Amino acid sequence: xxxxxxxxxxxxxxxxxxxxxxxxxxxxxxxxxxxxxxxxxxxxxxxxxxxxxxxxxxxxxxxxxxxxxxxxxxxxxxxxxxxxxxxx
Amino acid sequence: xxxxxxxxxxxxxxxxxxxxxxxxxxxxxxxxxxxxxxxxxxxxxxxxxxxxxxxxxxxxxxxxxxxxxxxxxxxxxxxxxxxxxxxxxxxxxxxxxxxxxxxxxxxxxxxxxxxxxxxxxxxxxxxxxxxxxxxxxxxxxxxxxxxxxxxxxxxxxxxxxxxxxxxxxxxxxxxxxxxxxxxxxxxxxxxxxxxxxxxxxxxxxxxxxxxxxxxxxxxxxxxxxxxxxxxxxxxxxxxxxxxxxx
Numbered sequence: 001x002x003x004x005x006x007x008x009x010x011x012x013x014x015x016x017x018x019x020x021x022x023x024x025x026x027x028x029x030x031x032x033x034x035x036x037x038x039x040x041x042x043x044x045x046x047x048x049x050x051x052x053x054x055x056x057x058x059x060x061x062x063x064x065x066x067x068x069x070x071x072x073x074x075x076x077x078x079x080x081x082x083x084x085x086x087x088x
Numbered sequence: 089x090x091x092x093x094x095x096x097x098x099x100x101x102x103x104x105x106x107x108x109x110x111x112x113x114x115x116x117x118x119x120x121x122x123x124x125x126x127x128x129x130x131x132x133x134x135x136x137x138x139x140x141x142x143x144x145x146x147x148x149x150x151x152x153x154x155x156x157x158x159x160x161x162x163x164x165x166x167x168x169x170x171x172x173x174x175x176x177x178x179x180x181x182x183x184x185x186x187x188x189x190x191x192x193x194x195x196x197x198x199x200x201x202x203x204x205x206x207x208x209x210x211x212x213x214x215x216x217x218x219x220x221x222x223x224x225x226x227x228x229x230x231x232x233x234x235x236x237x238x239x240x241x242x243x244x245x246x247x248x249x250x251x252x253x254x255x256x257x258x259x260x261x262x263x264x265x266x267x268x269x270x271x272x273x274x275x276x277x278x279x280x281x282x283x284x285x286x287x288x289x290x291x292x293x294x295x296x297x298x299x300x301x302x303x304x305x306x307x308x309x310x311x312x313x314x315x316x317x318x319x320x321x322x323x324x325x326x327x328x329x330x331x332x333x334x
Contacts (some may be wrong), residue, residue, distance in 0.1 A: 011175070013175070013198075013202030046182065047194075047198065049202050051202075051203060051204070051206050051279060075192075075195050077199035077286075080199065080285060083285070084278050084327050
């Protein structure tokens with residue numbers, strides 16, 4: 001499945017909105033097939049911060065591990081956020 | 089540190105302001121920040137007090153609010169009592185900035201502002217000493233923005249998980265260099281590290297104060313130059329300059 005991140009907004013900066021996105025998306029994630037890839041598409045995202053990503057991307061990777069793939073990560077705040085998350 | 093009456097070279101002034109020497113020359117020609125010409129070659133020098141006044145000019149109201157012993161709500165045009173108001177104003181700022189700057193710049197400036205502003209809410213929710221929320225003001229023309237809270241400050245927040253911390257300077261250093269969250273048992277907390285990473289890799293500058301510690305950070309800085317400051321504030325004060333980005 002592909003998660004079109006911009007459907008959560010294009011300025012993704014706060015912890016509560018990241019947490020809310022994670023909770024709201026659970027029913028969809030629960031439908032993922034056992035070997036299905038989870039593609040996160042950052043197309044259209046203008047601003048991303050570690051606060052938001054920590055609440056959505058970190059638990060997503062914790063659950064689906066290597067099945068998570070990221071695409072369209074050229075936006076500089078997306079890149080900077082992923083760099084920080086990958087350090088830990 | 090130079091004394092107040094000593095003149096600063098253009099390089100020293102540029103470092104304090106977090107801009108390039110060329111920018112200072114441009115500001116001098118435009119009369120925005122006049123220099124003093126001295127020496128046989130007419131080199132530019134600056135009074136330290138002029139530099140400090142310039143740094144404070146756009147954020148004087150914010151600093152007054154941060155330092156005041158009398159708690160009062162800021163003007164409604166700059167006051168974000170809740171996170172929702174901050175998010176709406178941040179998106180407005182983002183939209184205005186996108187009229188004069190490419191998306192790469194808009195993305196980084198808004199991310200830094202968003203992280204600092206949201207940090208204030210994350211660490212003071214339910215614990216605001218007097219006025220809840222943040223003071224958020226910006227000038228697209230001057231390429232600056234300011235974010236202030238009257239919260240508990242970094243030392244109080246981090247001391248809960250790092251009991252050995254005794255000064256605001258130490259706490260600030262931990263916040264900008266380590267992944268540590270004052271929101272135990274949360275293990276996350278790399279917001280200010282993220283801010284630092286962006287600032288030192290891009291032509292930005294940041295002035296940050298918490299308690300009696302202050303920090304100037306700009307592109308290329310490898311070490312954190314944390315200094316004591318007499319005018320103490322309880323919360324956090326951040327001034328971001330992004331002139332050189334545009």
